[in-house]
Amino acid sequence: MPPLALHVPEPRFRPGDEADFSDIVVPPAGATRRPDTADRADSFHELAYGLVRVLDDEGNAVGPWDLRLDADAKRRMLRAMALTRAFDERMFRAQRQGKTSFYMKSTGEEAVSIGAASALASDDMCFPSYRQQGILITRGYPIVSMMNQIYSNKADPLEGRQLPIMYSSKEYGFFSISGNLATQYPQAVGWAMASAAKGDTRISATWCGEGSTAEGDFHSALTFATVYKAPVIFNVVNNQWAISSFSGFAGAEATTFAARAIGYGIAGLRVDGNDALAVYAATQWAAERARTNQGPTLIEHFTYRAEGHSTSDDPTAYRSAGEPNAWPLGDPIRRLKEHLIKLGEWDEERHAAQDLELAELVKASQKEAEKNGILGHGMHQPFESMFEGVFETIPWHLREQQQQMLDEQKAAGL
Amino acid sequence: MTEMVTEAGATTQMNMIQAINSAMDVMMARDPNVVVMGEDVGYFGGVFRATAGLQAKYGKTRAFDTPITEIGIMGVAIGMGAYGLRPVPEIQFADYIYPALDQLVSEAARLRYRSAADFTAPITIRSPYGGGIFGGQTHSQSPEGIFTHVSGMKTVIPSTPYDAKGLLIAAIEDNDPVLFLEPKRIYNGPFHGHYDRPAKTWADHPGAQVPEGHYRVELGKASVVRPGEAVTILCYGTMVHVVANTVEEMGIDAEIIDLRTLVPLDIETIEESVKKTGRCLIVHEATRTSGFGAELSAQVQERCFYHLEAPIERVTGFDTPYPHSLEWAYFPGPVRIGTALKKILKD
Numbered sequence: 001m002p003p004l005a006l007h008v009p010e011p012r013f014r015p016g017d018e019a020d021f022s023d024i025v026v027p028p029a030g031a032t033r034r035p036d037t038a039d040r041a042d043s044f045h046e047l048a049y050g051l052v053r054v055l056d057d058e059g060n061a062v063g064p065w066d067l068r069l070d071a072d073a074k075r076r077m078l079r080a081m082a083l084t085r086a087f088d089e090r091m092f093r094a095q096r097q098g099k100t101s102f103y104m105k106s107t108g109e110e111a112v113s114i115g116a117a118s119a120l121a122s123d124d125m126c127f128p129s130y131r132q133q134g135i136l137i138t139r140g141y142p143i144v145s146m147m148n149q150i151y152s153n154k155a156d157p158l159e160g161r162q163l164p165i166m167y168s169s170k171e172y173g174f175f176s177i178s179g180n181l182a183t184q185y186p187q188a189v190g191w192a193m194a195s196a197a198k199g200d201t202r203i204s205a206t207w208c209g210e211g212s213t214a215e216g217d218f219h220s221a222l223t224f225a226t227v228y229k230a231p232v233i234f235n236v237v238n239n240q241w242a243i244s245s246f247s248g249f250a251g252a253e254a255t256t257f258a259a260r261a262i263g264y265g266i267a268g269l270r271v272d273g274n275d276a277l278a279v280y281a282a283t284q285w286a287a288e289r290a291r292t293n294q295g296p297t298l299i300e301h302f303t304y305r306a307e308g309h310s311t312s313d314d315p316t317a318y319r320s321a322g323e324p325n326a327w328p329l330g331d332p333i334r335r336l337k338e339h340l341i342k343l344g345e346w347d348e349e350r351h352a353a354q355d356l357e358l359a360e361l362v363k364a365s366q367k368e369a370e371k372n373g374i375l376g377h378g379m380h381q382p383f384e385s386m387f388e389g390v391f392e393t394i395p396w397h398l399r400e401q402q403q404q405m406l407d408e409q410k411a412a413g414l
Numbered sequence: 415m416t417e418m419v420t421e422a423g424a425t426t427q428m429n430m431i432q433a434i435n436s437a438m439d440v441m442m443a444r445d446p447n448v449v450v451m452g453e454d455v456g457y458f459g460g461v462f463r464a465t466a467g468l469q470a471k472y473g474k475t476r477a478f479d480t481p482i483t484e485i486g487i488m489g490v491a492i493g494m495g496a497y498g499l500r501p502v503p504e505i506q507f508a509d510y511i512y513p514a515l516d517q518l519v520s521e522a523a524r525l526r527y528r529s530a531a532d533f534t535a536p537i538t539i540r541s542p543y544g545g546g547i548f549g550g551q552t553h554s555q556s557p558e559g560i561f562t563h564v565s566g567m568k569t570v571i572p573s574t575p576y577d578a579k580g581l582l583i584a585a586i587e588d589n590d591p592v593l594f595l596e597p598k599r600i601y602n603g604p605f606h607g608h609y610d611r612p613a614k615t616w617a618d619h620p621g622a623q624v625p626e627g628h629y630r631v632e633l634g635k636a637s638v639v640r641p642g643e644a645v646t647i648l649c650y651g652t653m654v655h656v657v658a659n660t661v662e663e664m665g666i667d668a669e670i671i672d673l674r675t676l677v678p679l680d681i682e683t684i685e686e687s688v689k690k691t692g693r694c695l696i697v698h699e700a701t702r703t704s705g706f707g708a709e710l711s712a713q714v715q716e717r718c719f720y721h722l723e724a725p726i727e728r729v730t731g732f733d734t735p736y737p738h739s740l741e742w743a744y745f746p747g748p749v750r751i752g753t754a755l756k757k758i759l760k761d
Contacts, residue, residue, distance in 0.1 A: 125496075157530060168530070170529075170532045175533065176528055176532060176533050178521060178524075178528070179520075180520040180521070185489070186493065186517070187489050187492045187493035187521070189489070190492060190493025190494040190497070190501075192493075193490060193493070193494060194494040194497035197475040204493075217485050217486075217489060220489060223483060224481060224483070224490050227480075389526050389530060390527050390566050391678075392534075392588075395678035397678060397679070
């Protein structure tokens with residue numbers, strides 16, 4: 001027998017290679033069936049290996065997953081996606097200008113958060129990762145507040161304690177973002193179990209990247225969810241990259257991420273993540289299953305991280321520069337825009353005018369936020385506030401450390 | 415005494431398990447948001463019987479069995495807390511809390527801080543801990559020092575049935591995450607430290623007289639279990655009884671302080687005592703290096719330096735994994751405590 005050989009996955013394209021995704025099988029839009037939400041999860045396993053798509057290459061919405069949303073609903077999604085992208089552009093630049101320490105864009109993945117948030121009820125609780133800023137934008141959270149958080153300024157709702165983009169808003173159903181990957185998965189299950197135990201009608205939804213599915217929390221969450229039939233939607237945003245590691249390091253060479261659901265007895269769907277109408281339809285279907293006590297659904301959003309992982313990352317160091325353009329599922333904003341134009345409900349002029357309006361909105365909001373200060377320019381929260389909120393009330397040892405810090409600052413003339 | 419008696423009702427004799435069970439029973443009856451969960455805690459009532467009868471009384475959505483995943487138990491409890499419940503998750507042995515560390519340290523302990531109190535984790539994690547039961551490496555550990563190092567968590571360890579119930583009620587009512595470590599060696603009786611003598615029960619111990627109703631023992635308050643003048647001994651859990659018995663056998667006028675809560679620590683009681691006695695012994699089962707005794711020693715040294723007449727001593731578990739057959743050479747029993755006391759008191 002030949003000696004054993006260790007297989008270490010390798011992405012197909014590295015810097016300098018020409019990216020060619022022509023071998024990715026993209027089923028035609030409309031080809032995937034839509035089971036009844038009351039159907040057993042083990043009766044539609046093939047959906048975990050397929051790709052739910054609504055928008056075809058000509059901008060038509062087709063097939064059983066087309067929910068025939070009215071034009072206003074589609075225009076609202078288009079606007080939220082465009083605003084998210086404009087916001088990302090502006091904040092990325094703010095980091096480059098030294099106004100803050102860090103930023104993460106969601107370019108190319110706007111449909112994932114906005115399609116889903118549009119299909120959920122406004123009081124369903126979202127447990128996001130750090131790349132679903134589109135949820136807050138869809139739900140109308142003030143973008144000035146998002147910027148205040150990014151600047152860690154004196155109006156920062158998180159009082160300067162959190163790294164930029166780790167938002168939190170209970171009021172808007174957006175759970176506090178943690179830097180520790182996948183921890184939100186079992187938490188979302190617990191929230192859903194509590195809702196069910198209380199006889200509530202609200203459900204929870206959670207997001208992680210495909211890289212984070214390798215964490216133990218992912219397994220624990222899916223196990224708990226299936227055991228208690230928790231009304232939760234698991235979203236796996238498969239954007240092909242976990243910083244510099246391609247999806248093969250999370251197991252993608254062997255199977256899909258949606259197929260993870262099968263082993264747990266959970267409904268699994270694989271969706272075109274750059275098709276806002278498909279994401280909306282999949283979320284609506286999963287939400288209906290959850291609300292009718294059919295239990296959890298796992299949705300893999302097949303998409304592509306069009307830009308670097310963060311402002312601290314340079315993707316040209318590990319992947320082909322041609323990948324974003326070669327990506328076969330295109331751009332989510334362009335695809336929804338072309339669909340609306342095809343319907344006669346939108347046109348290039350209105351789109352260009354909206355882009356201009358959104359750029360102005362973001363610019364004006366930024367100006368407003370910067371009145372409250374930018375990082376490192378003195379307009380921060382009071383130093384002593386650092387000791388608040390560790391516990392409900394400040395215990396003696398923190399009070400003592402707080403006083404010591406104030407005394408030291410005073411003695412140093414600060 | 416610092417307890418707050420509210421609707422305590424009639425008093426009855428309980429062992430520590432019964433007292434812990436009673437605390438959960440009282441809180442589940444008072445607050446529909448209190449839920450208990452963990453491996454084997456539901457129908458079976460827990461491997462130590464701590465949750466016996468709760469599922470039958472309050473139903474499966476209030477007291478339920480979980481899959482064997484500590485990550486899941488802790489993460490789900492945090493999510494339930496975010497919804498508005500007041501979960502009391504159980505980790506079957508403290509030795510098995512490590513898979514849940516990320517959820518505890520990165521999530522529960524920081525949730526209030528990182529969200530500016532937008533979300534909180536009002537959860538109480540119960541877990542049997544400590545040795546003296548031939549539990550070997552993974553049924554004997556005392557991991558409290560790992561958690562006292564985490565900002566945003568409280569750590570509580572009772573030593574009597576009365577305190578166990580009052581502290582557990584206070585922990586469940588507290589809006590911060592509380593780690594409630596139960597010294598399983600003294601579930602059924604106070605341990606005198608002599609493994610080769612007959613075991614005692616709680617029958618004749620005053621701390622086993624437990625009110626049937628609701629009362630709290632305030633978190634953050636130590637208890638002076640024996641006033642004395644010669645030396646201050648800081649201890650908690652099983653060691654409170656081992657220390658008390660050793661002191662009695664040696665005829666030393668020691669002041670024994672049961673810390674009860676490690677974070678936040680009752681520094682006033684400690685400081686006052688050491689300033690009075692001028693000597694300090696710290697006793698815990700946990701391993702020595704970076705154990706909670708190191709923090710206690712540093713605090714005493716910083717606050718009582720000019721009152722100290724001898725170096726602060728620590729009697730702790732050795733810096734080894736907890737051994738099985740060699741348990742009684744490892745355990746900080748009467749011989750080791752006695753040797754340290756003689757050293758502290760020699761001049």
